[in-house]
Amino acid sequence: MNFNVILLNAAPAVEQLSNWDKFVEALLLMAIGMLTVFVVLLIIIFLGNLLIKTVNRFFPEEAKPVVQKVQAIDANVQEAIKKAIVAISGGKQSAQNIEKL
Amino acid sequence: MGEILNKIYEMTAIGSIVADPRFLIMYALAFVLLYLGIKKEFEPLLLVPIAFGVLIANFPGGGMGVLGADGEGLVHYIKDGVEVSKNVYEMSLPEIAHDLGIMNLIYYALIKSGLLPPIIFMGVGALTDFGPMLRNLKLAIFGAGAQFGIFAVLLVASQFFTLQEAGSLAIIGGADGPTAIFTTLKLAPHLLAPIAIAAYSYMALVPVIIPLVVKLTCSKKELMINMKEQDKLYPSKTEFKNMRALKIIFPIAVTTIVAIIVPDAVSLVGMLMFGNLIKEIGANTSRLFETASNGIMNAATIFLGLSVGATMTVDAFLNFQTLGIVAGGFLAFGFSIFGGILLVKVMNLFSKKKINPLVGATGLSAVPMASRVANDIALKYDPKNHVLNYCMSSNVAGVIGSAVAAGILISFLG
Numbered sequence: 001m002n003f004n005v006i007l008l009n010a011a012p013a014v015e016q017l018s019n020w021d022k023f024v025e026a027l028l029l030m031a032i033g034m035l036t037v038f039v040v041l042l043i044i045i046f047l048g049n050l051l052i053k054t055v056n057r058f059f060p061e062e063a064k065p066v067v068q069k070v071q072a073i074d075a076n077v078q079e080a081i082k083k084a085i086v087a088i089s090g091g092k093q094s095a096q097n098i099e100k101l
Numbered sequence: 102m103g104e105i106l107n108k109i110y111e112m113t114a115i116g117s118i119v120a121d122p123r124f125l126i127m128y129a130l131a132f133v134l135l136y137l138g139i140k141k142e143f144e145p146l147l148l149v150p151i152a153f154g155v156l157i158a159n160f161p162g163g164g165m166g167v168l169g170a171d172g173e174g175l176v177h178y179i180k181d182g183v184e185v186s187k188n189v190y191e192m193s194l195p196e197i198a199h200d201l202g203i204m205n206l207i208y209y210a211l212i213k214s215g216l217l218p219p220i221i222f223m224g225v226g227a228l229t230d231f232g233p234m235l236r237n238l239k240l241a242i243f244g245a246g247a248q249f250g251i252f253a254v255l256l257v258a259s260q261f262f263t264l265q266e267a268g269s270l271a272i273i274g275g276a277d278g279p280t281a282i283f284t285t286l287k288l289a290p291h292l293l294a295p296i297a298i299a300a301y302s303y304m305a306l307v308p309v310i311i312p313l314v315v316k317l318t319c320s321k322k323e324l325m326i327n328m329k330e331q332d333k334l335y336p337s338k339t340e341f342k343n344m345r346a347l348k349i350i351f352p353i354a355v356t357t358i359v360a361i362i363v364p365d366a367v368s369l370v371g372m373l374m375f376g377n378l379i380k381e382i383g384a385n386t387s388r389l390f391e392t393a394s395n396g397i398m399n400a401a402t403i404f405l406g407l408s409v410g411a412t413m414t415v416d417a418f419l420n421f422q423t424l425g426i427v428a429g430g431f432l433a434f435g436f437s438i439f440g441g442i443l444l445v446k447v448m449n450l451f452s453k454k455k456i457n458p459l460v461g462a463t464g465l466s467a468v469p470m471a472s473r474v475a476n477d478i479a480l481k482y483d484p485k486n487h488v489l490n491y492c493m494s495s496n497v498a499g500v501i502g503s504a505v506a507a508g509i510l511i512s513f514l515g
Contacts, residue, residue, distance in 0.1 A: 019260050026259040026267065030252035031507045034245070036363065040505045041245040041498055043358055051350055052339060060342040100119045
C-alpha cells in the first residue's frame with residue numbers, strides 16, 4: 001500500500017499548506033494512524049492465537065514427567081548457614097528451619 | 102608577562118565562555134543529566150553517554166560538537182582561519198574526520214546514515230522476551246492505545262511546525278529513542294538534536310512521568326485491581342504445549358505481516374524480530390545472539406549516546422524551537438500514557454474481567470523500565486499485586502506499535 005500517493009495527490013507541497021489544511025491533514029493522519037496501529041496489533045493478537053493453536057496441534061512437546069524431588073540440605077551446611085546468620089546479624093537473628101525452595 | 106597571560110587566556114576555553122555565557126547553561130544541563138543518570142539511576146546506560154556528549158561538545162575549540170547541516174546539506178566551519186561551507190554529503194569520511202573532528206565522523210557515518218537505530222532495535226529484540234505477551238495476548242492491544250500521544254501532539258504541533266517537523270516531534274510520544282531518531286532522520290533531520298535529547302530524557306524520566314499521569318487519572322480502587330485474582334476468577338482457556346516453537350515462529354510471522362501492511366516500519370520491526378529470533382533459536386545461534394545483545398548493542402549505545410549528546414551545541418539547542426519540542430515531547434509522552442489508561446477504562450466498562458490501568462500505561466515503549474515502574478506503583482497500593490508480567494505484554498506490544506506509527510508517519514510525510 002503506498003500511502004504517499006494517496007496524500008501527496010491531495011496535498012501538493014506541505015510548506016504551502018495553511019494552518020487549517022495542516023490541521024485537517026494531521027486529523028486525517030491521526031485517524032489513519034491510530035486505525036493502522038490498532039489493526040496491526042489486532043492482527044498480531046489474531047496471529048498469535050492462530051500460532052498457539054497451530055503449534056499445539058502440530059508441534060506439541062512431549063510431556064516429560066516432572067519428578068519433584070526436594071533434596072534435604074546437609075546437616076553441616078544447615079549448621080554453617082545458621083552460624084553465618086547469627087554472625088552477620090550480630091546475634092540479633094537466628095534461623096530455625098532451612099529448606100530448599 | 103601580560104602578553105603570556107593573554108595567550109594562555111586565549112588558548113584556554115575561558116575567553117570564549119566569558120564571551121558567550123550560554124555555554125554555562127549547557128554545562129548545567131549536562132551536569133543535571135549526569136546527576137539523573139548516575140545518582141538517580143534513570144536509564145544510566147543511555148543518559149550517561151548522552152550527558153557526557155553534551156558536556157564535551159560545548160567546550161569552545163574542543164571540536165567535539167556535531168555540526169548540523171542546513172536544509173541544503175551545507176555545513177559551515179572555519180579551516181585555517183577561513184570560513185568554509187561544504188556539502189557534508191559530498192565530503193568523504195576521512196575529510197569529515199579531518200576537517201570536522203571524530204564526533205562528526207561518528208555522527209554522519211553511523212547516525213545520520215540511519216545505521217544505528219535499526220542496529221539498536223536488533224539488540225533490543227535480542228533482549229526482549231515475547232513470552233509474557235504471548236501468555237497475555239489480549240493485553241497487547243494497549244500497545245496501540247498508548248500511541249495516542251503521537252497523533253494528538255501531531256495535531257497540536259501542526260499549528261506551529263511544518264507537518265514533517267510536527268511528525269518528528271510527535272514520535273517522542275512513542276517513548277522509543279531509536280524510533281524517534283529514525284523518524285526524525287527521514288522527516289526533519291535538522292531537528293535531530295533536540296528531538297533525540299527530548300526522547301531519551303523523557304525515557305529516562307519514565308519513573309517520574311508514569312506515576313504523575315497515573316496519579317492524575319486513576320483511582321486507588323482501579324490501581325488495586327489484582328490481575329492474578331482476575332485470572333483465577335476468569336481463567337484463560339489457552340494452553341501452551343510448546344512455548345519454544347511458538348517463540349521461534351512468532352518473530353518470523355510478525356515480520357512478514359508488518360512488512361506487508363506497513364513496509365516503512367520493516368527496518369525497525371524487521372531488525373527487532375531478527376534479534377529476537379536469534380535469541381529464541383537457542384544454542385545454534387547463541388554466538389549471534391551474544392554479539393547482538395552485548396558487543397554490538399553496547400558499542401551502538403555508546404556511539405549513539407555520545408554523538409546524540411554532541412549534537413546539543415549552544416546554537417542548536419538554546420532556541421525557542423527547542424523549547425517547543427521539549428514541551429511538545431512531554432505532552433506526547435503524557436498523552437500516550439493517558440491513551441493507554443483510557444483504553445483500559447473503556448474496556449473495563451464492558452468486561453467482567455477487570456484490568457489494572459497500569460497495564461494500559463505501559464503501552465508506550467520504554468521496555469522494560471515502564472513495566473518496572475508500573476509494578477512498583479501497584480505494589481505500593483497492594484504489596485501482593487505483582488503486575489510486571491501483564492505490563493510486559495502491553496509494553497512489548499508498544500515497541501511494535503510505536504514502530505508501526507513511525508512507519509505510518511514516514512509513509513505519509515516522508
